[in-house]
Amino acid sequence: MSATSDPRLQQDAVTVVPCGGISAEATPPGSKSYTNRYLAIAALSGRETLIEGALLSDDTRYFASAVAAFGHVRTTIDEERSSILVEPTGDAMRAPAEDVYMGGAGTPLRFLIAMAGHAEGTTTITGNARMQERPMGDLLSALPMLGVEAVAVRGNGSPPVRVTGGTFLGGRTRISGTVSSQFTSSLLINSVHAANDTRIEVVDELISQPYVDMTIAALAEMGVRIEREGYRSFTVPCGQQPRGGRVTVEPDASGMSYLLAAAAVTEGEVAIPGIGADSRQGDVGLAEVLERMGCRVQLNGDSVTLKGGPLRGVDIDMEAMPDVVPTLAVVAAFAEGDTRITNIASLRVKECDRIAAVTNELRRMGITVHESADAMHIVGGVPRGAGVETYDDHRIAMSFAVAGLRTEGVTIKDPGCVAKSFPGFWRVLDQLHPGKASTA
Ligand SMILES: O=C(O)C1=C[C@@H](OP(=O)(O)O)[C@@H](O)[C@H](O)C1
Numbered sequence: 001m002s003a004t005s006d007p008r009l010q011q012d013a014v015t016v017v018p019c020g021g022i023s024a025e026a027t028p029p030g031s032k033s034y035t036n037r038y039l040a041i042a043a044l045s046g047r048e049t050l051i052e053g054a055l056l057s058d059d060t061r062y063f064a065s066a067v068a069a070f071g072h073v074r075t076t077i078d079e080e081r082s083s084i085l086v087e088p089t090g091d092a093m094r095a096p097a098e099d100v101y102m103g104g105a106g107t108p109l110r111f112l113i114a115m116a117g118h119a120e121g122t123t124t125i126t127g128n129a130r131m132q133e134r135p136m137g138d139l140l141s142a143l144p145m146l147g148v149e150a151v152a153v154r155g156n157g158s159p160p161v162r163v164t165g166g167t168f169l170g171g172r173t174r175i176s177g178t179v180s181s182q183f184t185s186s187l188l189i190n191s192v193h194a195a196n197d198t199r200i201e202v203v204d205e206l207i208s209q210p211y212v213d214m215t216i217a218a219l220a221e222m223g224v225r226i227e228r229e230g231y232r233s234f235t236v237p238c239g240q241q242p243r244g245g246r247v248t249v250e251p252d253a254s255g256m257s258y259l260l261a262a263a264a265v266t267e268g269e270v271a272i273p274g275i276g277a278d279s280r281q282g283d284v285g286l287a288e289v290l291e292r293m294g295c296r297v298q299l300n301g302d303s304v305t306l307k308g309g310p311l312r313g314v315d316i317d318m319e320a321m322p323d324v325v326p327t328l329a330v331v332a333a334f335a336e337g338d339t340r341i342t343n344i345a346s347l348r349v350k351e352c353d354r355i356a357a358v359t360n361e362l363r364r365m366g367i368t369v370h371e372s373a374d375a376m377h378i379v380g381g382v383p384r385g386a387g388v389e390t391y392d393d394h395r396i397a398m399s400f401a402v403a404g405l406r407t408e409g410v411t412i413k414d415p416g417c418v419a420k421s422f423p424g425f426w427r428v429l430d431q432l433h434p435g436k437a438s439t440a
């Protein structure tokens with residue numbers, strides 16, 4: 001999509017070249033989750049906002065065009081500076097005449113559903129084939145209590161979704177938190193613009209909790225105060241206009257996971273500036289998991305270094321860090337002993353069924369894996385080379401590419417799928433690679 005895009009994004013496959021221990025400093029791109037949050041809040045704020053250090057990827061580009069489709073803001077991407085400018089046009093928010101297509105961008109699509117509640121008229125929002133299977137039902141059921149009618153066109157709880165808006169009154173609603181935290185985040189962000197105070201009650205357990213903390217942090221950064229009782233209920237007082245101005249996106253912790261894993265599996269070293277223990281991104285926690293597996297980790301406020309060593313298996317509940325489970329699973333394949341990753345049912349409804357995908361692909365590499373509905377048990381060993389299927393899932397492609405730094409003959413099919421969250425991934429992998437070309 002970008003002029004500087006890597007030709008490997010167009011290839012059918014890339015073969016990763018193994019190397020000895022890496023020794024590098026590298027930075028992942030801006031956080032996907034924060035870029036999406038700032039875009040949503042800026043679009044609702046009615047004030048000019050410059051999002052600096054933004055992630056420019058398929059997902060955030062879909063979202064930047066989608067918010068502009070309501071006509072009340074214009075969004076301009078600066079490729080050189082990695083920034084997105086959101087400017088009010090002076091027009092009211094209106095439902096776009098055309099269907100809004102969101103590709104595979106789950107978080108933006110879920111944020112957009114509630115946002116369409118503010119737009120006069122009927123907005124139809126859809127996505128790619130996988131997105132048309134991903135669950136939205138809990139969010140659709142929560143919106144009518146706030147005055148917004150939102151239905152799945154096919155009656156199956158998945159996109160296409162039709163939202164009749166201009167009626168986001170606020171009030172009191174209930175939401176389930178067991179399928180995705182994105183529903184709660186979507187309600188929190190979009191309630192800022194409601195006519196009344198909004199109380200959001202989570203009726204069961206909320207998964208992926210760090211993402212809700214990130215939502216509240218992004219709102220606070222833009223001057224919006226939320227009252228909360230833990231993860232059970234949240235109140236968004238009305239009449240708060242986000243402040244606009246400049247916001248800076250920190251590096252992406254899920255993207256960082258591949259850099260940490262590269263050092264772990266090659267028994268090398270990596271230093272990552274700009275993100276560390278001060279971050280609210282839950283995925284930073286992978287550094288500590290890798291420490292338990294035998295790596296030496298230094299987690300400072302705003303940087304992380306990791307030195308790989310002999311790896312051992314770990315038993316770990318990954319409910320709060322779903323996106324880095326494929327990364328951890330690949331590292332576990334190289335560890336001595338067993339790794340049990342539990343409480344990860346949500347992986348089955350992401351870009352692909354990630355429990356099934358990781359299980360299939362590790363087995364293809366000769367690793368024993370047992371899967372259950374919400375867990376994986378990986379028996380570490382010596383993975384062998386294979387042609388890895390990636391299921392149009394960026395995280396499967398990036399995790400298994402890391403395996404190729406250690407194992408001969410790892411070919412990643414459809415390498416372009418990394419563009420969902422990390423279009424520069426293959427170039428960053430080159431930066432880590434002592435031979436300077438990580439793929440052949
Ligand atoms: O709010 C967010 O930015 C995200 C929340 C998580 O989803 P779930 O809450 O569905 O686990 C995560 O998987 C996704 O990549 C980003």
Ligand SMILES: C=C(OP(=O)(O)O)C(=O)O
Nearest residue numbers: 104105106107323350351
């Ligand atoms: C699950 C993910 O994204 P989303 O739900 O936003 O599509 C992801 O990036 O791993």
